[in-house]
Amino acid sequence: MKSNMNRHTWWQIFDANYYSDCERFQAARCSRVAAPEEGQAPMNSYLDGTSPLNAEYLQGQLDGVISSGAAVQADSIDELAELMGVPADALVETVARYNELWDAQEDADFGKKAFCLSAIAQPPYTAVHLAGWLLCTLGGVTVNTSLQPLREDGTAIEGVYVVGNDQGGFYGTVYPETFGGLNNGKGMTFGYLVGKALAEA
Incomplete structure (x- = not known):
């Protein structure tokens, strides 16, 4: 074969x-x-x-x-x-x-x-x-502390938020296998924070 x-x-x-x-x-x-x-x-x-x-x-x-x-x-x-x-x-x-x-x-x-x-x-x-299997990304879209994507000059794009596997900067250089559910927790937590921010806007 x-x-x-x-x-x-x-x-x-x-x-x-x-x-x-x-x-x-x-x-x-x-x-x-x-x-x-x-x-x-x-x-x-x-x-x-x-x-x-x-x-x-x-x-x-x-x-x-x-x-x-x-x-x-x-x-x-x-x-x-x-x-x-x-x-x-x-x-x-x-x-x-x-x-x-x-x-x-x-x-x-x-x-x-x-x-x-x-x-x-x-x-x-x-x-x-x-x-390759898609689990998480060590790269992705760079965001600020409000989870808004940043342009190359560092300014935020208003009205847009990035969470989940597309959001970069969370892991640095390694995905730690010893923390089970870390990627799911990241997506749910930051998704909640974005939803809360939008509801309060």
Whole structure:
């Protein structure tokens, strides 16, 4: 199977230890895929709202993604590259470099935190073909404290307000995964403030 790659998509690659890695990452909220510790409230699937996120459930989901063609799986990196439709030598070199960073427990290339690193060393290897999802924006339209959009000279555009994903300047340079519902809360809070301001005008 060959992939129709373009600049708007990318591959996420992981090995057979993906579930234990997810538990070790201690991911939370939107990034969390591992089941909670015993005694904690169960975390259910975003897909159907009821299925527990455990290793067996996630494997079933992964099998479905592979069957759909959105992911490929192989017992070697060379074979995985062929299924992905990318140069094998480049992928082998990239994976080897990533494993070096894992061994050193320091991401000298991109600055990923050490506890988020994982090895790609245990077959089978899986590559999932991904594209961007709209969650929030770190950019957007610059606004003042009254949530009015600003022109390039810094003056406000009267009668116009910007809230939700189009409003910029809230996050700075990062969307913090540890604050669940932050983007929804931002939209509702600033939407309320704009509505209140309009009602009192």
